[in-house]
Amino acid sequence: MSVRWMPASLKRSEAMAVVMILIRISFVILSFIFSPAVFAIPGGVLSSFSTPGDWPTGLAWDGRYLWCADAREGMIYALDREDGSVQEVFPSPASSPQGLAWGRGRLYIADGTTGTIYIFDVKTKRTERWYKLLGPSPRGLAWDNGGLWLVDDRRDVIYKLNPEDGTLIDYFKAPAGDAWGICFDGKYLWVSDRITDEIYMISTDGVVILSFKAPGPFATGLAWDGNFLWVNDFQDDVVYRMKRNDDEKYAVTDWRETIIEFTHRVQNLGPGRLEDVKVYIATPPDRLENQELLEIDFTPQPDSFTIDRWGQRVAICSFPEVNPGEQISAGYRAKARIGNLRYYLFPDKVGTLQDIPEEIVNKYLVNGSKYRIDNPSIKGVARKIIGSEKNPYWIARRIHKYVIENVRYEAAGGWDAAPVILKRGTGSCSESVFLFIALCRAAGLPARFEAGSLIRGDLTSIDYDNHRWAEVYLPKYGWVPFDPSIGGGHSPAGVARAVGRTDVIGGPHPGLFVTTHGGGDSEYLGWNYNSYATYTFREKCNVRAERWFLWDVPKR
Template sequence: MLDSGTSTPHSNPQAASEWSARSIRPIGAYALQGLATWHNQLVTMDAIRGYLLQVNPLSDNTTILNSYHTELFIEATGFAVWEDTIWFAKGKEVYSCEFGQFEPQLFTVLPYEADGIGIWESTVYITSQKLGYILIYERQTKRKITQFPLPGVGITNLTVRDEELWLCDRTEETVYCLDRATGEQKFSMLTPFENPTAIAFLNSTLYVSYAGEEAYIRDNPNADPNLELTYRDRTFIHPLHFRHYPDERYTLSTGYLVEMSYVEELLPLDDVELTDLEWRIALPTETHRQKIRSVEAIGIPFTEDIQDGQRVAVFQFPRLKSQERQIFGWKAVLEVRGIKYQFSFEDVEQSPELPPEFRDRYLVDDDELAMDKPAIQQAAKEAIGTETNVLRKMLKIRNYVYDRLSYGIKPHIDSPDVVLDRGVGSCGEYVGVLLALSRLNGIACRTVGRYKCPPFADRQNVPLEPDYNHVWIEFYLPGYGWLPMESNPDDIVERGPYPTRFFMGLPWYHAEIGKGISFESLRSQGIPIGDLMDLSIGDLALNHIRFTILGELPPP
């Protein structure tokens, strides 16, 4: 639900006790591509079977409304309902027909495929990714009135409510709210699931449909071995709850209560003996999108320290021997939500200077960033050209790095000059290049991480283990504060255009731990372990990371 903190008509119309976190899974549906309301009921379109389905949000009870006319809607894209008229698109053509009659009338033909349709009284709105616009027509005369640019890069569906256009972008995994008269973006938010295909309001609740495939292990008795990996359709509808904070320039969306544990299993590879060992592990951080409900020790107790404003768990070992075995770490219960910050390029044209303490801390090479190498200095100049706007500079640097790197896992982190020359990097190497180029261009940046909960929001109350750790960055916007930016997940298209879903935004499944500090470090007798001997944390212990999604949070 939208609650802007003001007395607007959209301000949290539901009481907290009335909110619903239930996914709606229409029976017999394979790929939902359209969503609308009709006679105060939810209606959806399955483009595989051609079904128009009336669905009960409370029970999944499903009724086919076009039993004898399913062929009309097979491979259809956009779908909308106004009064008793159905609007839909197939390829470049847009049609309308009446409920019960299903005799399609051609409305218009576009030069490229139509993706989404919205109707409001006498006005028809059509989205087309290949055109890059929302096309606006007068319904009676079929005359095109104007057009607005689409805010994202993916296939977009839409709905209309009062004076607003609401769009969902499949690639951006984002819902946008636009002014219906001007096309100006009011705010945007991230969806909790991937591949959002359609959007609609039922009463005051915003629903989004999703469609895709999921991998699963199939038991095949005719094969040996009998278990095999395969894929199946996955489609459902889920309410999207949100709150826009206009004064603070961000929007929160659907979140989850998550239990995370980080544990080290002491298991040295070689004989080693250390005295007065201090083992430091960063703790989760309080942010706009992440709240800490509780933190407790696992295995052995810890004391808590504050390092550069970040909470750190400190475990003490008076004498550590090779034969000693311990399990130790922490468990935290976190509230995590999707967040999207709302800044345009124009908003930061007159941004103030970077404070001196930030220049001394965040514009220096403090992590083998190769900022003194000619190749990196030249790349920093090429990345921004003559740009001076801090937000444009940051986006241009990101796109420059995406143009030159492809994602690949590496066993160790190379310096940015080596990574750029190689053209392949891990998330940590993307971060190194981004930090180097940004800092050379006067943009304060820092590393953030450290893990992502496996993004399966419907797999609740079962342990989930991430395959890898993960890092991203935050850059500082003078006059406001730190903004997040993902390292590599938006690098999904060769040479672009790249999504901006995680530029000034993070999804719910990121766990923010230790901003700008080392996630884990060792000291013996007060001296960093690396200064005493050639020994790493991996030589001493195995880590165990576990997430458990406890449930969906009420609307923010």
């Protein structure tokens, strides 16, 4: 920072003091510009304050105060949401108050020890009614006009109860293994989980739509004040105010730099000779939301580069002949920055099918030999899955749910067409993707595939398997990843993690590298991804082809 404008009479110490003041001012300005409140994504913390007790559990909003339960003291506090100051305090009728909900001018209190709901009048400080619950471990409570939502963390179930007597209206499986807090924002439920440390937005029939990290290690109580989510954290003894939604469509975290080497090798085991060998290599994109290609060196240098009908750049390496007992290799060494991508998909923000650009429709609703979208079974199943649904998000989610529940993962070799996968009920990652894309296109929803490599275990590792997944075009969001090959048996949260996120594509992993985008058959890669080799031969030839990625990720 220049200080040449200072008067010459200033001493060195005075000059340094001025410099330090300017640095501090600059730091304050930068801190404001880059603060979470300015760039807050869904789940961003806007403010916080300490809880009055050290065992905070339930949280509720009555339109004026935040009501906070403390399980150790057995007390209920009314808090000013601006600064957390205690406006009122009284003993809870429950010996171990857990969930709180506000409805019809009364405070509903769940007792985690006795499994009882108390209906409490905060004005008269009297318990008006109480009733025993079905579940053994009541935690969070949330009011919904005409219903009371309850979380049972031992059964991993969310119940909807008649608030008058606790009789059951509905129930479904909780998002993950240890649900705790719950609130209702007028349309969706929000549920915190102690083990995953995530807060989930779910539909009122139990479908997990999105999630974000909880602000602390043990989120016990949730409340909705009409604008923001409020979260009690049992371990931090803090109440957090969080953003529910934002204009940001996605976030990328955990950026890391990596070296990736790709090799495609062709061996001629004889006795004949291979001729006119060509290796077509999918060139990784220069930039994606969560990937930046810093440099790439091919070995050998490609004879040419071209672009296929789907916009995929392809390097072509030619070898005139490969004699018996010889082998050739082609590939690259790439340096890249990769991160974990997470979309925040709000169904109400997704546009209509009519909002999809014409060029996307014309390109990604066409048929293909692996799709067979004109097949009666594909068309019939698509109609059955979709029903009367018009929202592109829910169309994609219904198809995704159908494929993961009806296609068991099995890599049996070969890539059969979608109608065969539908009939057989098993398939590899590519075959599940073919079926998913076929059903999406039959339903009028543009879809394509994306492919590449992921880190298999250790940061320095070899990936022989590679992976292909799908992308769906959601208007007002763009291309969003869906992995339909995760198979059945997952929790609701596990299913949702395969939608709009890259950190679990192909299974949980610390890194993913995208090489290929395609909508169908490529004039260079065929239905392959990463690479493809062609050749002719004289006499009989036994050919072995292999390809792999070598990952080298420096430790942080």
